[in-house]
Amino acid sequence: xxxxxxxxxxxxxxxxxxxxxxxxxxxxxxxxxxxxxxxxxxxxxxxxxxxxxxxxxxxxxxxxxxxxxxxxxxxxxxxxxxxxxxxxxxxxxxxxxxxxxxxxxxxxxxxxxxxxxxxxxxxxxxxxxxxxxxxxxxxxxxxxxxxxxxxxxxxxxxxxxxxxxxxxxxxxxxxxxxxxxxxxxxxxxxxxxxxxxxxxxxxxxxxxxxxxxxxxxxxxxxxxxxxxxxxxxxxxxxxxxxxxxxxxxxxxxxxxxxxxxxxxxxxxxxxxxxxxxxxxxxxxxxxxxxxxxxxxxxxxxxxxxxxxxxxxxxxxxxxxxxxxxxxxxxxxxxxxxxxxxxxxxx
Amino acid sequence: xxxxxxxxxxxxxxxxxxxxxxxxxxxxxxxxxxxxxxxxxxxxxxxxxxxxxxxxxxxxxxxxxxxxxxxxxxxxxxxxxxxxxxxxxxxxxxxxxxxxxxxxxxxxxxxxxxxxxxxxxxxxxxxxxxxxxxxxxxxxxxxxxxxxxxxxxxxxxxxxxxxxxxxxxxxxxxxxxxxxxxxxxxxxxxxxxxxxxxxxxxxxxxxxxxxxxxxxxxxxxxxxxxxxxxxxxxxxxxxxxxxxxxxxxxxxxxxxxxxxxxxxxxxxxxxxxxxxxxxxxxxxxxxxxxxxxxxxxxxxxxxxxxxxxxxxxxxxxxxxxxxxxxxxxxxxxxxxxxxxxxxxxx
Numbered sequence: 001x002x003x004x005x006x007x008x009x010x011x012x013x014x015x016x017x018x019x020x021x022x023x024x025x026x027x028x029x030x031x032x033x034x035x036x037x038x039x040x041x042x043x044x045x046x047x048x049x050x051x052x053x054x055x056x057x058x059x060x061x062x063x064x065x066x067x068x069x070x071x072x073x074x075x076x077x078x079x080x081x082x083x084x085x086x087x088x089x090x091x092x093x094x095x096x097x098x099x100x101x102x103x104x105x106x107x108x109x110x111x112x113x114x115x116x117x118x119x120x121x122x123x124x125x126x127x128x129x130x131x132x133x134x135x136x137x138x139x140x141x142x143x144x145x146x147x148x149x150x151x152x153x154x155x156x157x158x159x160x161x162x163x164x165x166x167x168x169x170x171x172x173x174x175x176x177x178x179x180x181x182x183x184x185x186x187x188x189x190x191x192x193x194x195x196x197x198x199x200x201x202x203x204x205x206x207x208x209x210x211x212x213x214x215x216x217x218x219x220x221x222x223x224x225x226x227x228x229x230x231x232x233x234x235x236x237x238x239x240x241x242x243x244x245x246x247x248x249x250x251x252x253x254x255x256x257x258x259x260x261x262x263x264x265x266x267x268x269x270x271x272x273x274x275x276x277x278x279x280x281x282x283x284x285x286x287x288x289x290x291x292x293x294x295x296x297x298x299x300x301x302x303x304x305x306x307x308x309x310x311x312x313x314x315x316x317x318x319x320x321x322x323x324x325x326x327x328x329x330x331x332x333x334x335x336x337x338x339x340x341x342x343x344x345x346x
Numbered sequence: 347x348x349x350x351x352x353x354x355x356x357x358x359x360x361x362x363x364x365x366x367x368x369x370x371x372x373x374x375x376x377x378x379x380x381x382x383x384x385x386x387x388x389x390x391x392x393x394x395x396x397x398x399x400x401x402x403x404x405x406x407x408x409x410x411x412x413x414x415x416x417x418x419x420x421x422x423x424x425x426x427x428x429x430x431x432x433x434x435x436x437x438x439x440x441x442x443x444x445x446x447x448x449x450x451x452x453x454x455x456x457x458x459x460x461x462x463x464x465x466x467x468x469x470x471x472x473x474x475x476x477x478x479x480x481x482x483x484x485x486x487x488x489x490x491x492x493x494x495x496x497x498x499x500x501x502x503x504x505x506x507x508x509x510x511x512x513x514x515x516x517x518x519x520x521x522x523x524x525x526x527x528x529x530x531x532x533x534x535x536x537x538x539x540x541x542x543x544x545x546x547x548x549x550x551x552x553x554x555x556x557x558x559x560x561x562x563x564x565x566x567x568x569x570x571x572x573x574x575x576x577x578x579x580x581x582x583x584x585x586x587x588x589x590x591x592x593x594x595x596x597x598x599x600x601x602x603x604x605x606x607x608x609x610x611x612x613x614x615x616x617x618x619x620x621x622x623x624x625x626x627x628x629x630x631x632x633x634x635x636x637x638x639x640x641x642x643x644x645x646x647x648x649x650x651x652x653x654x655x656x657x658x659x660x661x662x663x664x665x666x667x668x669x670x671x672x673x674x675x676x677x678x679x680x681x682x683x684x685x686x687x688x689x690x691x692x
Binding site: 016017282284285286287295298299300301302303304305306309311313315316317318319320321322324325326328329331332335336339341342345 | 662
């Protein structure tokens with residue numbers, strides 16, 4: 001049977017103060033009417049019934065995840081975040097106990113998808129391919145711009161219209177390299193979307209991460225999870241498995257995709273006024289340009305003589321950030337975490 | 347007897363959203379612990395008992411003025427704002443009914459004074475001088491910088507250490523002219539602070555504004571005030587009287603004075619952090635410089651990668667404005683006034 005694993009444990013610090021520890025980006029309606037995790041479940045609902053969806057989240061968010069997804073019974077909370085390799089191993093182990101012959105898809109909880117029909121078709125093809133071949137499939141997104149914030153995967157030998165072998169994974173490139181990648185047509189964005197049989201992924205963990213796999217297999221209950229999990233290496237599945245495995249296949253992801261990594265990315269999903277300002281909620285401007293203002297209909301944000309700003313109002317905090325420096329919001333969050341009086345704002 | 351007239355009818359649009367129509371700058375604790383109008387009354391209390399203080403305000407603010415100044419019984423509300431010439435004429439008429447031999451001082455409700463002892467001495471001297479001479483005294487502030495936002499008065503013939511005749515009034519000068527004024531030592535800032543006998547000011551109105559004076563003298567009660575006042579010319583006392591009169595005297599105002607005209611001026615009254623940021627309330631910064639953040643202790647303003655901004659949080663609206671464009675906040679206020687749904691925010 002086919003299983004869906006949703007990785008929903010991100011902290012979403014780049015969206016502070018709209019996102020908080022207990023309610024990060026994936027649990028907010030950042031670009032849609034439903035929250036991102038609700039959208040993620042909904043758009044794959046035709047392929048995976050609720051009983052075969054597993055959400056991996058963390059202790060702080062588990063209550064809100066259950067509230068937002070009342071039909072999903074399979075929710076696992078990591079005791080601590082250990083990046084994606086341990087997280088996926090945990091999911092594999094969870095499903096193996098219930099359905100050792102399963103084929104599973106892994107998706108992040110917080111991406112936006114432009115063409116849901118193509119997206120679903122891609123999964124259907126990949127699930128079928130993974131059921132019949134011992135491969136690790138990554139769905140590689142056709143790049144639409146030389147994005148320097150994403151990892152890329154280079155295509156190798158062509159298998160069919162829909163699949164190629166993977167040649168190599170590359171980290172976030174600089175601008176020139178990214179432009180070359182896009183121009184070559186031989187690179188896909190690595191979106192963290194995977195499809196494989198339990199057999200194939202378990203074999204890969206056994207071969208490339210034998211110690212991690214041994215530890216994961218020793219987990220029997222909540223108590224052992226809490227004891228074992230924090231000791232696992234903090235490492236991504238890309239590093240731990242995909243870059244090492246010889247049987248990686250890239251499925252052609254020809255649908256619009258966006259990981260909505262910061263407010264500037266959010267803004268691209270909403271119409272701008274004549275001066276390039278994007279508003280969620282009430283806004284008024286005088287000589288303001290290319291700004292993003294996030295509030296609600298009851299609280300007005302007034303922008304006067306400013307450019308390229310992100311302004312986010314919440315009842316407990318206001319963020320004013322240069323649009324191209326939103327990665328530094330993480331530093332602000334770190335700073336606040338170190339101050340007793342402000343920690344409650346996170 | 348000596349009377350004090352406090353002109354408190356300003357709309358304070360430049361301080362929106364901290365200031366609102368019913369509670370503009372003079373009714374807020376902008377730079378002190380008490381509101382600016384409370385500070386204004388307090389610093390002249392030794393010279394004028396509450397029974398001889400008259401506050402001229404407007405219909406929208408009169409309730410709040412009475413709340414803030416419970417000991418002041420003499421409060422007159424203009425039916426509409428008509429600038430300072432009609433306002434002062436109204437005050438003259440009010441006092442003349444009660445004390446036709448009075449000497450009166452006129453001060454704006456919203457200025458900051460650095461040296462209250464020198465300030466009081468200046469008034470004492472001016473009140474005595476005005477009691478003995480039929481002159482119109484303006485207290486001219488010794489300029490400390492070539493400010494282009496103030497009007498200036500040029501000194502004429504010296505009368506004593508403390509007083510000179512006035513040569514001429516000049517409007518807000520450009521930078522170069524302002525520098526020449528300051529360098530010459532012959533100019534003072536026109537701070538809108540006046541001292542004169544009722545006899546002298548009434549004579550000046552009769553001579554230079556006979557029609558306005560006739561209308562003001564026809565006011566007998568609230569009903570005639572409401573009918574007559576809106577018809578008066580909207581004109582400043584500088585234009586209407588001071589620039590025309592031949593008996594203007596400048597008293598030497600050698601105390602620190604600031605009309606605190608915008609947030610940048612407010613900021614000069616508070617300590618800045620190492621990067622030039624001034625905060626009222628909770629603030630956290632990452633690579634922010636020369637900003638002014640106004641909030642309260644419960645609502646944090648986070649500034650990331652920004653420079654020269656004014657950020658003002660209130661529960662109903664947030665302003666983000668370039669520090670050197672705060673005069674344009676007025677345009678924002680005008681815009682909101684034209685929108686039914688936002689009018690309540692003013």
